[in-house]
Amino acid sequence: MSLDPVRLLERLIAIDSSNPALAPGGSGEIAIAGMCEEWLTAHGFEVHRLERHPGRPSLVAVARGTGGGRSLMLNGHLDTVGLGSYEGDPLGPEIRDGKIFGRGAFDMKSGVAAMMIAAARATGRGSLRGDVILACVADEEHASSGTEEVLEAFTADAAIVTEPSHLEVTLAHKGFAWFDVVVQGRAAHGSRPDLGVDAIAKAGHFLVALEEWGHRLADGEAHPSLGTGTVHASVIHGGEEPSTYPAHCRITVERRTVPGENADTVHAELTAVLDRLTTTVPEFSYRLHRGLHREPFEADPRQPIVRTLLRHAESALGHPPVIRAERYWTDCALLDRAGIPCLLFGVDGGGAHAATEWADTASLHRLTDILTDTITDFCS
Structure with a gap:
């Protein structure tokens, strides 16, 4: 199967996963979770489906390490805002001028595609000592019930939330x-x-x-x-x-x-x-x-996961990445509250919740490479 993040992102965009808590009649995460479960199972992951709220599933996919290494969770949400305000076909991914367009392209199916491909590549390189955990969660756009449910059953030594950040490292948010x-x-x-x-x-x-x-x-x-x-x-x-x-x-x-x-x-x-x-x-x-x-979120920049990702981002980008803070809220705060050191790092693009939404395809490839190297390094 292809390990091209753009191809996977096209498949994700084509599935309606609008959050019904925000957009009445929205499809929710059933179809997209099914597609991700099939893909992850085919790539050797042990997949757990969590669905406390019927019709709102989250997935946790685990690649078990050989033991003695650090575990890393990558977290991304499957839901999007509604489709009605989108200009054009929100479920018809279109690539032009180095950008991929469609609802969720930026926020945040690009991050989900990157973390799935990166985890498959990293685990395919050989045995890692630590577990690699992918949390593909429901309902982030409303109440984050998906991440809350995941954290009741799973933990890790560190986490990366792959929300879009323009390839800049987010260590705090309101x-x-x-x-x-x-x-x-x-x-x-x-x-x-x-x-x-x-x-x-x-x-x-x-x-x-x-x-x-x-x-x-x-x-x-x-x-x-x-x-x-x-x-x-x-x-x-x-x-x-x-x-x-x-x-x-x-x-x-x-x-x-x-x-x-x-x-x-x-x-x-x-x-x-x-x-x-x-x-x-x-x-x-x-x-x-x-x-x-x-709660607001603030990461300790001395944490090993922060230092590891910064090192690989600098190598890939050719310069130290920008460190930033965000005014909006993310699931980083829930992970941090659960005792999991984390940060946020994702693609470049624009149009979150807007009439036109897009992700930069070159940044998607670069994000995938950085995540792959970070997983390999951190979990070895």
Whole structure:
């Protein structure tokens, strides 16, 4: 079978794996997991299928080492965002001008193709002492239930997440915390202001305070590579009809966090903002609900996996790779929390979640070569 990452990427793009939690009616990971399972089994991997959530499978493929070596996990997600916003055929991979186009080409079926080919090449070179583990996971684009399920049953001495990074090495990224603030009013006929309390108008005071909170964060102490945390209102719902005072106004707040911050610290900050309003704004009251939250990530650059990949990347690129931090969240944080030292490294390209998406084919080949050498070195 071919060990060309571009050919494998074409096959992956052609399969709809849009996340149904984001795009109602999305196909999910069943078909793409089946294709990957067949490919990995044919290349000698021991394949485990995890499917706590029916229709949302993740795969863990293992090439057992001879013993006494370090194990390495490569992690990539199988799901994509929806297809509806894509201009052209999202499932029709097209190569032109050194780029391959299609939904997921950049985010991140290119990384999945590279890690599968690299693992097959590295294990085909001869016996490695350490295990090589491929985690092809579901649901990263929504709640990362796939990686969470994998980490309940599998571990490794180190990991590489092959999210796209323009062949630059990502050693830190932000986290996030979502909260729902329900500002409470009192329903009444629109002709009876003496009886009603306008929850939407009261929510306006909170929105002003939220903006001021954001300014304080921007002026605060910054992380060396990630800057400061941020906060914004992302969704607002309130009211029932024009002639009624609204009893409730729900505002969803997202707080992006940097190392040293987490959902608990954000909860305390947000509660302080809201409690101040209860003492300064007449008839202001609220309920607060904590939603999904994910921790920020910061790798130790002295870890062996970081040094190993940097060495092989420099050899392949002809110069030391750029070390960067990302504002978005990735599964690196879950791996790190599970005690697995990790980093992020992936292809060049663009258009993640956009109307046109592409990966640079030369960078895909280079990524595959770097991963192959890193696996061979780390697991020997």
